[in-house]
Amino acid sequence: MTDHSSPRVREAIAYCERLTRSHYENFPVASRLLPARVRPAIYSIYAFARTADDFADEGSATSEERLEKLDSWGGKLEECYRGAATDPIFIALAETVASRGIPSKPLGDLLVAFRMDVTKSTYKNFDELQFYCKHSANPVGRLILQLFGYAKAENVALSDEFCTALQLANFWQDVSIDARKPRVYIPLDDISRFGYTEAELFAGVFNERFKELLMFQVERTEAMFQRAKPLVSKVGWDLRMELRLTWNGGMTILDKIRRLNYNVLLHRPRITKMDVVPLFVKSILGL
Numbered sequence: 001m002t003d004h005s006s007p008r009v010r011e012a013i014a015y016c017e018r019l020t021r022s023h024y025e026n027f028p029v030a031s032r033l034l035p036a037r038v039r040p041a042i043y044s045i046y047a048f049a050r051t052a053d054d055f056a057d058e059g060s061a062t063s064e065e066r067l068e069k070l071d072s073w074g075g076k077l078e079e080c081y082r083g084a085a086t087d088p089i090f091i092a093l094a095e096t097v098a099s100r101g102i103p104s105k106p107l108g109d110l111l112v113a114f115r116m117d118v119t120k121s122t123y124k125n126f127d128e129l130q131f132y133c134k135h136s137a138n139p140v141g142r143l144i145l146q147l148f149g150y151a152k153a154e155n156v157a158l159s160d161e162f163c164t165a166l167q168l169a170n171f172w173q174d175v176s177i178d179a180r181k182p183r184v185y186i187p188l189d190d191i192s193r194f195g196y197t198e199a200e201l202f203a204g205v206f207n208e209r210f211k212e213l214l215m216f217q218v219e220r221t222e223a224m225f226q227r228a229k230p231l232v233s234k235v236g237w238d239l240r241m242e243l244r245l246t247w248n249g250g251m252t253i254l255d256k257i258r259r260l261n262y263n264v265l266l267h268r269p270r271i272t273k274m275d276v277v278p279l280f281v282k283s284i285l286g287l
Helices: 007-021 039-057 063-081 088-100 105-119 126-136 138-148 153-173 175-179 188-193 198-202 208-228 237-259 273-284
Strands: none
Touching: 007 039, 007 088, 039 063, 039 088, 039 105, 039 138, 063 088, 063 105, 088 138, 105 126, 105 138, 126 138, 126 153, 138 153, 138 237, 153 175, 153 208, 153 237, 175 198, 188 198, 188 208, 208 237
């Protein structure tokens, strides 16, 4: 097991913490609501995923260069599990893997999703989109359950539903941003079924057909949040408040989309400072 007290490990964890805190996210990341004992592990996992995500999405690199970077990152992950980490992120991650018994599959699954970000820009149907979420979002929930010791089968199934719902809420929030990349997460068969078109989406056309299309996606996503909600009561207080906040945060995004009359092509719904207190009140009261 890695010596957590060594200067090398402490410096690596501090590096991951700085990276984590430098990025804005809709939902809490390593929040102060989480016990201090798990924060270093979350920093290391987040830094691993955030850096890989940036390889896939940020900068001006070609698709080939992005895939090469992701392949190299995958190689470093293998080195990490062999006890040969040299990069600060993987030094910190090696500590997490050793001390928390983290399997390699969820981390490898994330890399599958990041490669899809490079090679795939549309999804034919909801099954294809769920496959993406299975690799992009669900591994995060599974890792969190593993860190806290709640990774039994029933909880993992609920977590997968929870994390997919969060990912979908983020997609519907960012429809206009993704369209500029160009990337479309609304299933193409749904777009066709509601009489809308990709051309209209790329042109930012909001009409009744788009409204009905997005309403369908929001209602489907809310149903997933509701099915996942029992997970909150199945974990201890060390994780429960964080899950309440995250669940309420996701539901708040869906509510904001409704208040915009589903016109996310003109306005991007987001959680603001004005939302923080109501979210905390709801979460404290267990709503």
